[in-house]
Structures are given as structure tokens and as C-alpha cells.
Amino acid sequence: MNWKCFFAMLVRDAHVARRNFFVLILQTFLQPLMFVFIFGRVMVRSGYMPEAYKSLLLPGIMAISMVFTGVWAVAMPLIAEFQFTREIEDRLLAPIEIWWVAIEKVLAGSLQALLAGLVVIPMAWLILRPGVVFSLDSPLTFACVTVLVALFAACGGLALGCSVNQSHIGLMFSMVLTPMIFFGCTYYPWSALNNFPILQKIVLINPLVYASEGLRATLVPQFPHLSLLAVLVALTVFDLLLLATGLRQFRSKAVS
Amino acid sequence: MVGIRTQDLRKVYTSSPPFAAGGGFGGSASAGKRGKQPKTEIVALSGLTLEISSGEVFGLLGPNGAGKSTTVGILTTRVRPTGGQAWIGQHEVWKEQVPVKRLIGVVAQRPNLDFSLTAREILLFHGAYFGLDSVQRTKRAGELLERFKLSDRADQMVRGFSGGMMQRLSIARAMMHDPKVLFLDEPSAGLDPQTRLLLWEIIREYNESGKTILLTTHNMEEADALCHRLVIIDHGRAIALGTPAKLKSSVPGGFLLRLRFGRQSPDLLEQLRALNGVREVRANDQNGADLYADRGGSLIRDIATLASAGNVDLQDVHISEPSLENLFLHHTGRSLRE
Ligand SMILES: Nc1ncnc2c1ncn2[C@@H]1O[C@H](COP(=O)(O)OP(=O)(O)OP(=O)(O)O)[C@@H](O)[C@H]1O
Ligand SMILES: [Mg+2]
Numbered sequence: 362m363n364w365k366c367f368f369a370m371l372v373r374d375a376h377v378a379r380r381n382f383f384v385l386i387l388q389t390f391l392q393p394l395m396f397v398f399i400f401g402r403v404m405v406r407s408g409y410m411p412e413a414y415k416s417l418l419l420p421g422i423m424a425i426s427m428v429f430t431g432v433w434a435v436a437m438p439l440i441a442e443f444q445f446t447r448e449i450e451d452r453l454l455a456p457i458e459i460w461w462v463a464i465e466k467v468l469a470g471s472l473q474a475l476l477a478g479l480v481v482i483p484m485a486w487l488i489l490r491p492g493v494v495f496s497l498d499s500p501l502t503f504a505c506v507t508v509l510v511a512l513f514a515a516c517g518g519l520a521l522g523c524s525v526n527q528s529h530i531g532l533m534f535s536m537v538l539t540p541m542i543f544f545g546c547t548y549y550p551w552s553a554l555n556n557f558p559i560l561q562k563i564v565l566i567n568p569l570v571y572a573s574e575g576l577r578a579t580l581v582p583q584f585p586h587l588s589l590l591a592v593l594v595a596l597t598v599f600d601l602l603l604l605a606t607g608l609r610q611f612r613s614k615a616v617s
Numbered sequence: 618m619v620g621i622r623t624q625d626l627r628k629v630y631t632s633s634p635p636f637a638a639g640g641g642f643g644g645s646a647s648a649g650k651r652g653k654q655p656k657t658e659i660v661a662l663s664g665l666t667l668e669i670s671s672g673e674v675f676g677l678l679g680p681n682g683a684g685k686s687t688t689v690g691i692l693t694t695r696v697r698p699t700g701g702q703a704w705i706g707q708h709e710v711w712k713e714q715v716p717v718k719r720l721i722g723v724v725a726q727r728p729n730l731d732f733s734l735t736a737r738e739i740l741l742f743h744g745a746y747f748g749l750d751s752v753q754r755t756k757r758a759g760e761l762l763e764r765f766k767l768s769d770r771a772d773q774m775v776r777g778f779s780g781g782m783m784q785r786l787s788i789a790r791a792m793m794h795d796p797k798v799l800f801l802d803e804p805s806a807g808l809d810p811q812t813r814l815l816l817w818e819i820i821r822e823y824n825e826s827g828k829t830i831l832l833t834t835h836n837m838e839e840a841d842a843l844c845h846r847l848v849i850i851d852h853g854r855a856i857a858l859g860t861p862a863k864l865k866s867s868v869p870g871g872f873l874l875r876l877r878f879g880r881q882s883p884d885l886l887e888q889l890r891a892l893n894g895v896r897e898v899r900a901n902d903q904n905g906a907d908l909y910a911d912r913g914g915s916l917i918r919d920i921a922t923l924a925s926a927g928n929v930d931l932q933d934v935h936i937s938e939p940s941l942e943n944l945f946l947h948h949t950g951r952s953l954r955e
Contacts, residue, residue: 363715369745376742377733447729451739451790454693455746456719617630617696 366457367465374469378434388433389477393426394484400548401489415489417584419482420576421547424510426481428569431474431514432521432538435466439522440530443614453615463519463611467604470515471508478507495580502589506575509596513568516600519607523614545569550577552585568599619706619720619797619829621669621692627700628662628687628853661687662853664701669831669846671706671797674824676840676847677833678945684853685833686726689802692831693723705798719747722796726803726833728783730775736786737762737771740793747794761789764819766812780807788816792823799823801832805839817843837942849945856948864944869896870911872936873943876920877905879930888923892916899950904932909947913938 378385401418404410442449452462486493497503525533544564546554551574554561564570575592577584662684669675677685690696692703694714703710705717731739737758744754762771765785775783784807791799801820805813820843824830834840840847841861848858857864865871878885881904889908890898894916897909910916913936924931937943 363748365748366746369742372745373731373734373742376738380733446732447725447727448731448733450695450725450729451731451743452746453695454718454721454723456715456748457746458715616694617690 362461363457366455367461370452370455370462370465371469374465378469378473385473389426389430390481390484392429393422393481394488396425397422397485397488401485405492412492415492416494416581417550417577418548419485419489419493419495420580421545421549421573422485423478423481423580424545424569424573424576425542425547427474427478427507427510428514428517428541428572429538430477431470431511432518434473435470435515435518436522436525436533437530439466439519439611440525440527443523444527449615459615460608460612462615463608467512467515467519467607470518471511474511474514475507478511494583496582497580498582499579503576503579505593506572506579506589506596509593509600510572510575512600513572513596513603516603516607517568520603520610523607523610541567541569546573550574550584551587568596568603571595571599620671620673621667621675621798621829621831622704623665623667623688623692623701624703625701626662626665626688626691626698626703628660628684628691628696629699630659630661631656660853662691662698665850665853665855666701667848667855667858669829671829672824672827673845674820674830674832674843676844677831677850678835678837678840678847679833679850680835680945680949683850685850686802687853688850689723689725689800689831689833693721693800694718695723720796721798721800722791722794723800724784724787724791724802724804726806728780728787730778730783730786730790732774732776735772735774736767736778739775739786740790743790743793749794757793757795761792765789766815781809781812784808785812785816788819796828798829798831801830803833803835805834805836813839837940837945841940849948851949857944865940868944868947869909870894871943872910872913872938873940873946874908874910874913874916874920875901875905875933875935875937876908876931877933878924879932880904882927882929885923885927885929888927889920892919892923907946909943 397418400410401415405412405415439449449462453459521533521537545567546564547569551561551564551570554564571587571592574587575589575596578586578589578592665684665688677688679685687696691698692705692710694710694717698711705720708716708720710717731742734742740758740761741754744757749757762768765788767782767785767789770778770782775786778786784804788801788804804820805816808816817839820830820832832843844861846858846860847864848855849864850856857867859867886898886900886906889895889906894912895908895910899907901907917934921931
């Protein structure tokens, strides 16, 4: 394992991210913050939503920001580089086994997702200020869940980025990411689906459910949520599954 | 000292090109579609055996689709061989990818520069991947930018570069870590004549420092000027191999006269065959003939005499001196130029 080379590739990604800093910030935070503002502030103030919804919303928004950032950060460059610019070839020819190139992408994407998740909390708190109740009783569990969510986002990005081609990017968003977000228990807890028993079972195949429920369990445990153990196991399984799929797809794209 | 060797190299691409380019939405979707459509198999290489010694400038020459880029791809770990083996120095390419990648520098046929970076950053990061420290990196990047006349654009994003500038930067990047073996897939494509000469000079100089160079080209002049030895490939097979001089002398006679007549006349072709110095005559299209001979201009008078005696109009004569072009034509019956 060539750490020097791996590290140089990370530095390259950080350098490019820094260069696109402003765009990246807008892309990551604009949408969730607008959502927080409308649902958490406008709807609550005008009485359409109960005050408690503010706290319920926070973990869901955090999950969305993380997943969106991670998938975007890994998938979009990969799609472009494999199909159009081929700029990844320089890294495929670097003196390191090619799967480390994919792992590096996953690591860089996870870091970005973590950053997005951790920044969304104070930002949302600022917008919602009075009336948000969240606790960090078990920082270690919170860290575990957050890291697993970040990895899920980045591994998902790898799997998608190596399976989707340029002309299907729109489809990727409308057919994969959007349903995932709406059926991902982000804007409501899983228990809200109690009246839709079949749907409640079906959404369990959606990994985002575990991400939002896991963050809910650690940030706002006063609301009903899935058991933490189930969340940790499910997220780990999804992470590994997506990573394995992603690496396989990466290999078949990288070598003809 | 590092040479290159291939043994009975074969490559069959299985997915049909529109598929390879288009892919499917998700692995399962494309697998499903592939099941319905019959798989197209394209044989790109069928048993290529080469031995390139260290310190040699070796040329791969051949028409479009001959398998040149596939050969380069296999030798640079980018294409998985279907059969056979390839070595760079002592290392078998497919099995020992990392040590192989340390030894080689590659300029791909299609530009693949990192569009999110400036020219200088491209070189610096490439150096960093290969473990050069920051002092070495900065020095070498500066030298190469100067050498390839890119200094004035060094700190601009490569997105705005012209094709030829990108090509120069790709070559500079491949040399950045001072590789022992340099692969250049059509290095002079898109370069203006002056820059092409500059590139030739740089290639010769790099070779003089003891490096092995494998380049592909369609350009006979380039192969002639640069290569110590070359192989002519067609349909994934080597059809001729040797020094440019030796290859040229293998063409019967050496001179090629392409003639065009007003009408077809088998009798005339027979008479041409009997002329002194003519080695071979082939009818090429309806009214033409390719004549291989050991002299050129001095044959014209005889040809013209025979033609007028047989009442055939001699419309066009093109004489080429001994060249690789003639060689290719001789071996394949097709011209290299499109
Ligand atoms: N990724 C691929 N998938 C399927 N077929 C391919 C692929 N790459 C090359 N081929 C096929 O393999 C054959 C050899 O191609 P190759 O690129 O090696 O030719 P070449 O000699 O480099 O030609 P050119 O002078 O046009 O660059 C061609 O028939 C081509 O269509
Ligand atoms: Mg080619």
C-alpha cells in the first residue's frame, strides 16, 4: 500500500474542493436550509405544524444533507471522469492498486458528508432557535451513527457513479435519490407510517430510513424511533454491500 | 535497463461498442439487455509477439483499428488481455501492476488531462502520486513547462487549452516522473509542423538518456525519422518487423509507380511485367496498376511507349521512392492514408 500516493490523491481532491468552495457550499446547504426555514419556521409560526416538529425535523435534514453531499461528491466526478473527460486515468496509472483510487474517492466523499452533517446542525439551530430540543447524551453512539451514515453516502455515490452514465444523471435523481428521500423517514419518523403497515415494511429496504432514524435516536431520543442496534447493524450491512458493489463496478469501468 | 516483451497477446472485446459507450442504467439493467442481444465480439489482437530491447525507440504502425492502442492499453495495465502475456522488464504486466506502473509513463490517444487543475498543478500532482518531494516536483514541472513551451499558460486551467497544447502537456506529464519506459499513442496527432519537430527532438533526447520508448503512429515519415525498429500491425497481427531501412528494402524493387490508364488492358500489364527492372505488377482498380520496380523515373519512357503502342491512354503516374508506405501497401494491398 502506497500511502504517499493515496495521500497525494486526497490532497488533490481537497484542492479541487477548496477551489469550488462557494459552489459546494450553496449546493450542500441551500436546499436543506430553505426546507428548515419553510417547515420549521414558517409553518410552525403560522400554526400549521406543532412546535415539536422543529426538533423532529433536525435529524432528517442532517441525514438528507449528508447523503446528498456524499453521493454528489463521489458520483458526479466519477460519471464525468469515466465517460467524458477520462481525467481519472492519471490516477489509475499512479503506482497504487486501482481499488485504492475508489477507496480514496469514498474517503474524500465521507469526509465531505461528515462536514455537511456537522455544519447543518448549528445552522438549522440558528434558524429554528427557540424551541429546538436536542441532546447529545451519548456522543460515542452519535459519532458511530454519523460515520456510518457518511460512509453509506459515499459508498452509495461510488456504486451509483460507476453504474450510471452521463445521459442518465437526471434519472438517477428522479428515480433513485428523490424517492429515497421522500420514503426515507426524513421529514417524519418511521412510526408515523403505523397506519400504512405495508408501506412501513417496504420502506425498510431504504437505507436512508436507518440513517434518519439513527440520527433521531441519538439526537432527539424523546421521539419514537427504531432501535439503535437495528440501525447500526442495518447501516453496516448497507455500507458493506454498497462498497462491494461499487468496487466491482469501478473495476469493470476502469479496465476494459 | 528495461525492455518490453509480449507473448502471443490476444484481446477480444465482448461488449458491442454502442453498449460499451452507452452502458445501462445500473449493472442489472445492462446485464438483462445483454442477455437479449447477441454479444458482439471484436477481435482486436490475435497473437501478437514482440520483443523490444531496452533503450530502443520502437514503433507500432498500422491503419485505424489495427490494434495499436489495445497493445498499448495492455502494456500499461489499462486493458485486460484475453490471452497471452506481457512483461515490462521483469514484471508481468497484469499480475504485478504496481511495480509496472512505477516504470512507465503513458500518453493516451485520447486526451485525459485533469480538467479541475491548472497545467502546473497537473504536473505537480502527477509528481506527488509518484512520490517526488516538493522541491523535485517544482523544479521538474518548471523545466518541462519550459521545454514544451507552456510556461506562459502554466497557471491557467487546462479546460481552455487548445488541442495541441493539451497534447504537449500530456507528454510533459508522462515524462514528469522520469519513467524508464515511455508509451506514446499517436504523440504528434494535432501538433503543428514546428511542434512536431520539437517533439521529435524531445523524444530523441529522452531516448539518449537510456529510456525505452514505444510509440504508435500512422505517419510513415515519423516512424522513419524516430524508430530504431518498427512493427507493422494489421487486424491485430504483426505483418512485418524490422528496422525502417530493412523493411523498405523488403519491398520488391523498392520503387512504387502507381499508374492510371484510360482503359483496362490485360495485355499491357503483361508487357509491363516484362520490362527491365520491374518486379511486380498488380492491377489496383478498374484502370490502374501498381508497379514495383528497382528504378523510378527512367521507366516512364518505356511505359509511355508501351501504352501508346497498345493504344492505351496513360493518364496519371505517381512515383514513390522506397518508403514504409509502399511496404504497407505491398503487404496489405491497402494504403495507410485514409
Ligand atoms: N473498449 C472497447 N470496446 C470494444 N471494442 C474496442 C474497444 N477498444 C477498441 N475496440 C476495438 O478493437 C479494435 C482495435 O482498436 P484499437 O483502438 O486498438 O485500434 P488502433 O490501432 O489504436 O486504431 P487507431 O489508429 O484508430 O487509433 C477496433 O476494432 C476497435 O473497434
Ligand atoms: Mg489508437
